[in-house]
Amino acid sequence: MANNLFQQARQAVNRITNGQNVNPQDKQAARNAIQSAYTDATPEEQQELQQLEQQLQQKNEL
Numbered sequence: 238m239a240n241n242l243f244q245q246a247r248q249a250v251n252r253i254t255n256g257q258n259v260n261p262q263d264k265q266a267a268r269n270a271i272q273s274a275y276t277d278a279t280p281e282e283q284q285e286l287q288q289l290e291q292q293l294q295q296k297n298e299l
Contacts, residue, residue: 243282246270250289254296267293 249267253259271286271293278286 240282242270242274242276243278243286246274246286246289250292254292259296264293264297 246267249263249270253263253267256263268290271289274286275283
């Protein structure tokens, strides 16, 4: 289950970082996916989830 949530979080962030017309709901969905994935993530997955969060923050600053 955690692996599925982790994959969903990764895909959501990829859609945002690769998309040009991203709405606030997409960004919130990606944040929610990341937070849900943290619960059962391995330490390695948690580290990647932190990187995904940073990517979202950088995208918001552009």
